[in-house]
Amino acid sequence: xxxxxxxxxxxxxxxxxxxxxxxxxxxxxxxxxxxxxxxxxxxxxxxxxxxxxxxxxxxxxxxxxxxxxxxxxxxxxxxxxxxxxxxxxxxxxxxxxxxxxxxxxxxxxxxxxxxxxxxxxxxxxxxxxxxxxxxxxxxxxxxxxxxxxxxxxxxxxxxxxxxxxxxxxxxxxxxxxxxxxxxxxxxxxxxxxxxxxxxxxxxxxxxxxxxxxxxxxxxxxxxxxxxxxxxxxxxxxxxxxxxxxxxxxxxxxxxxxxxxxxxxxxxxxxxxxxxxxxxxxxxxxxxxxxxxxxxxxxxxxxxxxxxxxxxxxxxxxxxxxxxxxxxxxxxxxxxxxxxxxxxxxxxxxxxxxxxxxxxxxxxxxxxxxxxxxxxxxxxxxxxxxxxxx
Amino acid sequence: xxxxxxxxxxxxxxxxxxxxxxxxxxxxxxxxxxxxxxxxxxxxxxxxxxxxxxxxxxxxxxxxxxxxxxxxxxxxxxxxxxxxxxxxxxxxxxxxxxxxxxxxxxxxxxxxxxxxxxxxxxxxxxxxxxxxxxxxxxxxxxxxxxxxxxxxxxxxxxxxxxxxxxxxxxxxxxxxxxxxxxxxxxxxxxxxxxxxxxxxxxxxxxxxxxxxxxxxxxxxxxxxxxxxxxxxxxxxxxxxxxxxxxxxxxxxxxxxxx
Numbered sequence: 001x002x003x004x005x006x007x008x009x010x011x012x013x014x015x016x017x018x019x020x021x022x023x024x025x026x027x028x029x030x031x032x033x034x035x036x037x038x039x040x041x042x043x044x045x046x047x048x049x050x051x052x053x054x055x056x057x058x059x060x061x062x063x064x065x066x067x068x069x070x071x072x073x074x075x076x077x078x079x080x081x082x083x084x085x086x087x088x089x090x091x092x093x094x095x096x097x098x099x100x101x102x103x104x105x106x107x108x109x110x111x112x113x114x115x116x117x118x119x120x121x122x123x124x125x126x127x128x129x130x131x132x133x134x135x136x137x138x139x140x141x142x143x144x145x146x147x148x149x150x151x152x153x154x155x156x157x158x159x160x161x162x163x164x165x166x167x168x169x170x171x172x173x174x175x176x177x178x179x180x181x182x183x184x185x186x187x188x189x190x191x192x193x194x195x196x197x198x199x200x201x202x203x204x205x206x207x208x209x210x211x212x213x214x215x216x217x218x219x220x221x222x223x224x225x226x227x228x229x230x231x232x233x234x235x236x237x238x239x240x241x242x243x244x245x246x247x248x249x250x251x252x253x254x255x256x257x258x259x260x261x262x263x264x265x266x267x268x269x270x271x272x273x274x275x276x277x278x279x280x281x282x283x284x285x286x287x288x289x290x291x292x293x294x295x296x297x298x299x300x301x302x303x304x305x306x307x308x309x310x311x312x313x314x315x316x317x318x319x320x321x322x323x324x325x326x327x328x329x330x331x332x333x334x335x336x337x338x339x340x341x342x343x344x345x346x347x348x349x350x351x352x353x354x355x356x357x358x359x360x361x362x363x364x365x366x367x368x369x370x371x372x373x374x375x376x377x378x379x380x381x382x383x384x385x386x387x388x389x
Numbered sequence: 390x391x392x393x394x395x396x397x398x399x400x401x402x403x404x405x406x407x408x409x410x411x412x413x414x415x416x417x418x419x420x421x422x423x424x425x426x427x428x429x430x431x432x433x434x435x436x437x438x439x440x441x442x443x444x445x446x447x448x449x450x451x452x453x454x455x456x457x458x459x460x461x462x463x464x465x466x467x468x469x470x471x472x473x474x475x476x477x478x479x480x481x482x483x484x485x486x487x488x489x490x491x492x493x494x495x496x497x498x499x500x501x502x503x504x505x506x507x508x509x510x511x512x513x514x515x516x517x518x519x520x521x522x523x524x525x526x527x528x529x530x531x532x533x534x535x536x537x538x539x540x541x542x543x544x545x546x547x548x549x550x551x552x553x554x555x556x557x558x559x560x561x562x563x564x565x566x567x568x569x570x571x572x573x574x575x576x577x578x579x580x581x582x583x584x585x586x587x588x589x590x591x592x593x594x595x596x597x598x599x600x601x602x603x604x605x606x607x608x609x610x611x612x613x614x615x616x617x618x619x620x621x622x623x624x625x626x627x628x629x630x631x632x633x634x635x636x637x638x639x640x641x642x643x644x645x646x647x
Contacts, residue, residue: 085537087474087511087514087515087516127474128539129474129516129537130537130538130539130541130542133538145538146536146538146545147536147537147538148534148535148536148537149472149474149515149516149517149535149536149537150517150520150534150535151515151517157534161534161549164552164556168552189503189506190510190511191511192503193503193506193507193508193510193511194508194509194511194512195508244532245532245533245534246464246530246531246532246533247468247520247521247524247529247530247531247533248524248525248530249463249524249525249527249528249529249530250525251525252436252512252515252518252521252522252525253509253512260530261530264464264530268532268558376517377512377515377517377521378515378517378518378520378521378535379521379524379525380517380520380521380533380535
């Protein structure tokens with residue numbers, strides 16, 4: 001197995017288009033959200049369109065992130081693309097154009113709906129989750145293209161698989177990350193009916209937390225063998241140290257109340273990295289701001305990693321859903337760069353029921369090892385560990 | 390790297406279920422499929438799409454075919470799935486759309502329709518539901534993955550499962566795919582079908598069939614059954630396994646008919 005490093009990153013999130021650190025100005029009112037009673041969303045500004053992704057915001061985000069990650073890439077070699085993505089929920093246009101006309105007497109005429117769906121229309125193709133991966137793979141000459149669909153753990157799962165492929169020597173270079181964009185009424189509706197969104201502001205690990213802030217974004221990391229990167233003098237943003245996955249095996253929508261699956265993932269990630277809990281300087285928590293999820297994760301962190309400093313980016317950049325593992329790992333690179341452990345935006349009154357050492361304010365300290373958590377519906381968990389360059 | 394062995398497989402395809410699925414068949418649904426009769430808990434049926442029901446039944450059947458799985462600790466059991474995303478069933482939002490009134494407006498939909506939408510509408514459409522439900526049902530807590538790669542989804546799941554066993558992340562992997570594409574002919578431009586198949590892979594030399602990490606796909610096989618999406622490759626392999634056609638050769642399973 002070869003050692004793996006991260007040599008470039010492309011990022012599109014509410015924090016900006018290059019790695020940055022959370023700031024309280026990122027959450028703001030949005031008219032789309034307001035129509036369904038969602039006061040705040042974390043939208044990405046300046047998303048361009050791409051000819052291959054008309055009407056597909058997450059595709060455009062991923063394309064832009066991948067292009068950034070390819071700047072300075074070595075020519076040739078065996079390449080692969082691993083991306084995580086989520087439900088491309090129906091847009092309002094699709095609802096009105098494709099579904100509503102086929103509603104007859106309160107029932108859908110499914111035969112008419114199927115007949116009228118034009119395979120050449122962008123909408124059906126937009127709903128093929130592998131399409132973004134394939135377009136990016138074709139553009140950069142990749143012979144491997146895999147699309148993880150593991151809910152909010154999808155991007156982290158993709159990055160972990162990509163790192164293993166580079167370590168094995170299956171590919172010389174991997175583009176790995178995730179993308180998602182559900183900030184439109186129907187996307188928001190999905191979470192509204194679940195009661196998962198905050199009715200005020202996101203407050204991860206806070207006593208008053210009541211749900212998450214929806215975000216959108218994409219991040220793509222470039223992974224290479226360390227020997228290859230060093231041989232050509234490439235900049236190294238971080239060392240890939242390991243990953244661990246698990247399943248709660250408990251409930252499709254609710255985490256194990258004691259964080260059992262989360263703890264398993266973190267333990268496996270440490271084992272994969274060959275590290276002990278004391279080696280970890282900072283944990284980027286999944287920390288969505290939901291009452292049950294934050295408590296379960298904090299219990300797991302305390303059990304596995306003790307008093308390690310923890311924070312969540314989701315109060316600042318929102319929950320970017322399937323992209324979260326990649327967007328937040330990209331932001332972790334900035335922690336190495338800037339020598340900072342970021343505080344948790346939205347956290348004012350730490351909940352004593354969440355026993356982890358959650359940071360309210362920024363701490364000036366250059367971390368050596370960061371562990372990042374991603375947990376998804378379905379009980380899928382993924383923890384990844386990266387090291388300072 | 391550890392050796393990996395294929396020890397069991399399940400099959401649900403338009404030709405039938407298990408050994409009954411080996412013959413020819415026209416594209417279409419799986420005949421005789423009744424989810425609760427194939428191990429899918431009744432309490433979950435309303436929150437499962439057809440593809441998820443098929444997938445969960447196929448996981449159950451694969452494990453039934455190799456009862457020794459219970460000897461493997463829960464934390465060493467892995468589940469690897471290829472499956473398409475399912476839009477939340479359109480029928481579930483019919484009442485909400487109806488309540489929105491005519492002409493349709495988002496405002497009317499938000500005011501009168503949203504309260505009528507079932508809370509699990511989103512969850513029902515998640516692609517990783519087979520993994521979520523089956524891992525809970527059989528207590529699989531190990532390494533895992535779920536992939537949406539169209540017709541390659543099942544192949545990707547199998548390949549990554551073999552890697553996971555070979556590299557020691559799990560000792561037992563259940564891997565395969567499921568899809569239910571009947572009615573989607575306009576999108577695929579071809580006759581569509583439904584089905585699911587899962588293989589049981591274990592560490593070590595067990596039985597006669599070894600699998601290498603570079604598990605090949607079965608190109609062009611089983612096309613007579615119709616477009617099977619992520620289930621296509623697992624069904625092709627399961628049919629050959631159940632028919633006793635898989636051969637052990639240097640380099641792993643030989644999947645192609647010479």
